Amino acid sequence: MAELPEGFEEKYRQLLGDEADAFIESFDKPVVKAFRQNPLKANMDLYDTESDGKVPWGKWGNYGAVKGHSVDHTTGVIYSQEPSAQLVGELARPKPGERVLDLAAAPGGKTTHLASFMEQKGLLVSNEIFRKRAAILSENVERFGVQNAIVTNHSSQELSPKFPQYFDKIVLDAPCSGEGMFRKDPAAIKYWHEHYPEENATRQREILEEAVKMLKPGGQLVYSTCTFAPEEDERIIAWLISERPDLEIVDADKYEAMDDGKPEWADGNPDLKKTARLFPHHSDGEGHFMAKLVSNQTEDDYVAKEPKLAKSNLTKDQRALWQDFRTDFLPDYDPALLIAFGDQVYAAPEGTPDLTGLQVMRVGVHLGTLKKKRFEPSLALALALHPDQFTRRYEVTDEEWAKYVHGDTFMIRDREQYKNGWYLLEIGGNGTGFGKLVDGQMKNFYPKGLRFQVREEKNELSDDMY
Ligand SMILES: C[S@@+](CC[C@H](N)C(=O)[O-])C[C@H]1O[C@@H](n2cnc3c(N)ncnc32)[C@H](O)[C@@H]1O
Numbered sequence: 468m469a470e471l472p473e474g475f476e477e478k479y480r481q482l483l484g485d486e487a488d489a490f491i492e493s494f495d496k497p498v499v500k501a502f503r504q505n506p507l508k509a510n511m512d513l514y515d516t517e518s519d520g521k522v523p524w525g526k527w528g529n530y531g532a533v534k535g536h537s538v539d540h541t542t543g544v545i546y547s548q549e550p551s552a553q554l555v556g557e558l559a560r561p562k563p564g565e566r567v568l569d570l571a572a573a574p575g576g577k578t579t580h581l582a583s584f585m586e587q588k589g590l591l592v593s594n595e596i597f598r599k600r601a602a603i604l605s606e607n608v609e610r611f612g613v614q615n616a617i618v619t620n621h622s623s624q625e626l627s628p629k630f631p632q633y634f635d636k637i638v639l640d641a642p643c644s645g646e647g648m649f650r651k652d653p654a655a656i657k658y659w660h661e662h663y664p665e666e667n668a669t670r671q672r673e674i675l676e677e678a679v680k681m682l683k684p685g686g687q688l689v690y691s692t693c694t695f696a697p698e699e700d701e702r703i704i705a706w707l708i709s710e711r712p713d714l715e716i717v718d719a720d721k722y723e724a725m726d727d728g729k730p731e732w733a734d735g736n737p738d739l740k741k742t743a744r745l746f747p748h749h750s751d752g753e754g755h756f757m758a759k760l761v762s763n764q765t766e767d768d769y770v771a772k773e774p775k776l777a778k779s780n781l782t783k784d785q786r787a788l789w790q791d792f793r794t795d796f797l798p799d800y801d802p803a804l805l806i807a808f809g810d811q812v813y814a815a816p817e818g819t820p821d822l823t824g825l826q827v828m829r830v831g832v833h834l835g836t837l838k839k840k841r842f843e844p845s846l847a848l849a850l851a852l853h854p855d856q857f858t859r860r861y862e863v864t865d866e867e868w869a870k871y872v873h874g875d876t877f878m879i880r881d882r883e884q885y886k887n888g889w890y891l892l893e894i895g896g897n898g899t900g901f902g903k904l905v906d907g908q909m910k911n912f913y914p915k916g917l918r919f920q921v922r923e924e925k926n927e928l929s930d931d932m933y
Pocket residue numbers: 570571572573574575576577578595596597600622623640641642643670674933
């Protein structure tokens with residue numbers, strides 16, 4: 468029997484009444500593993516991952532475990548995400564071309580899902596307050612092949628003055644007391660105490676106050692938590708609409724296993740029924756809460772000015788190095804806005820605002836590094852573009868792939884057919900990185916920090932929480 472924190476069981480026995488037994492027993496049920504396929508990839512078919520069936524909500528969700536050493540995980544064809552968490556992206560459903568903010572984004576479950584809907588068009592600002600977590604987020608955005616995201620590392624207070632009334636859609640997947648994750652992350656049980664939900668609610672209000680400043684008149688806000696606590700769920704939404712009467716709760720399209728929000732756990736406002744709860748005794752997934760709100764403001768409510776746009780800062784020589792590489796290797800790919808951070812070059816999304824004063828971890832596609840006399844492509848480029856955009860590709864076998872991700876060089880097959888130079892290495896119809904061919908030997912450019920030994924045993928990914 469799961470050891471639940473003192474006071475927790477009592478609280479939910481009171482709140483849930485007859486249902487409490489089933490709720491408490493659900494903490495002993497096994498965690499349900501799931502993942503999403505990635506429609507941004509040239510080929511999103513599974514190469515070496517088993518699907519145990521489709522998650523009923525969404526196009527891309529599957530039940531099943533993700534192996535960290537799999538081709539599918541390494542090339543970004545899949546993202547491990549438990550089934551309930553997959554509903555947040557479904558609820559937000561941004562459209563291609565929109566401006567979208569994921570305010571508390573690490574490690575990137577919701578961000579990669581939002582990017583899937585956006586089809587590389589528009590601007591996704593994916594923000595995380597803690598630097599180390601922002602670095603993980605940035606890596607996940609890279610693996611997923613997202614071309615239109617800017618990953619930033621800010622508090623909401625720092626971010627809001629940069630983007631006043633800017634976003635069509637905002638997702639706040641808020642830091643919370645994590646009660647819905649007790650099964651998955653027993654460490655969450657340790658943190659919990661009677662006042663913990665209220666402490667989290669204070670922080671959620673602080674973040675939301677900033678979030679709404681960044682919402683365009685008429686924009687949409689999705690708020691979610693992985694907790695059952697009414698203090699952090701219905702009561703936060705009740706507080707929010709009292710602060711911002713222009714915000715209206717709209718229906719969270721509910722699937723069978725989802726419950727209505729509970730007005731009686733807050734101020735009784737019947738609109739709170741439109742919010743959604745996922746209880747693990749009703750659905751195969753962890754505990755979640757989500758709400759969708761739409762602003763009734765109109766064009767007349769704009770007070771903010773459009774921010775200036777970012778400009779390219781490459782020197783003529785730097786641009787020439789990239790162009791030489793591009794003409795030879797990627798003739799049909801010519802991104803309009805190139806931005807260099809030191810010797811690192813990025814293809815920024817169209818409409819990228821001036822980034823001055825922002826802590827940016829990644830903007831658009833990391834193209835590569837400007838060396839003294841040449842350009843060296845980055846892994847991100849191989850993951851973001853489709854293989855058929857490259858003039859020279861080499862399809863690796865499973866054995867060659869294992870050598871490649873381990874950091875080894877290897878002798879290629881049919882060497883007489885391939886001239887020396889850069890190659891996109893391809894597996895399962897997607898890019899996996901770059902190699903440089905020298906007389907039949909493929910030199911390895913897989914980043915040192917990512918290399919691993921492919922092992923069958925102990926291969927299961929420690930589950931992504933979100
Ligand atoms: C529920 S998690 C986000 C999960 C993420 N959306 C995903 O799908 O992978 C909440 C995030 O909020 C961040 N956070 C913690 N304190 C914060 C604060 N004061 N302001 C903004 N974010 C905060 C945490 O570091 C954490 O990454």
